[in-house]
Amino acid sequence: AQSVTQLDSQVPVFEEAPVELRCNYSSSVSVYLFWYVQYPNQGLQLLLKYLSGSTLVKGINGFEAEFNKSQTSFHLRKPSVHISDTAEYFCAVSKNQAGTALIFGKGTTLSVSS
């Protein structure tokens, strides 16, 4: 079975500071990993995904994530956050193969203040 653990439920940071949102997964098969962002009262928007190839994945809005197979992690990073990055962030793993139903972590609330 696959599972996703987001280690921090809330991450408060100041504007222009760097941020890392942690995600660990467990799976007995090859994985496909995703990060989604959810703004208040909105649906999910894909930030980035890892399917294969380079372990450093760049996404939208200046976010990037690194797939680390040995540590079973897929942490999300941004070197300098903005107030507008305040949102809920979800890490997810594909259930069996790319594109099938996702297993989500519990989410991390990123709060950016000035």
Add this chain to the structure above:
Amino acid sequence: GAVVSQHPSRVICKSGTSVKIECRSLDFQATTMFWYRQFPKQSLMLMATSNEGSKATYEQGVEKDKFLINHASLTLSTLTVTSAHPEDSSFYICSAKSASGGPGADTQYFGPGTRLTVL
């Protein structure tokens, strides 16, 4: 591209009534659609997977007779909450996966969600 819409965005209904939520892929054909449920400040929980033209596959613990899913075409799936009760109040989100081989084939695209409130 790859836009998924949901209708309605919000619905309030009385206990005992049925509510239908539509999920449409606007610019691609979705061979598979997924329905999720999200409780406040919690993650999304997969309810069911529907493939066009076949019966939906429900996750363990989801009542198929209560949450009726129909995927009649490659661009439309519907979720009907039958005999709704206050505990069914939640945020329902659909996602769609495009046909294999095309752009974005390995990605699910999510709708904006429908907030259901049952009084």
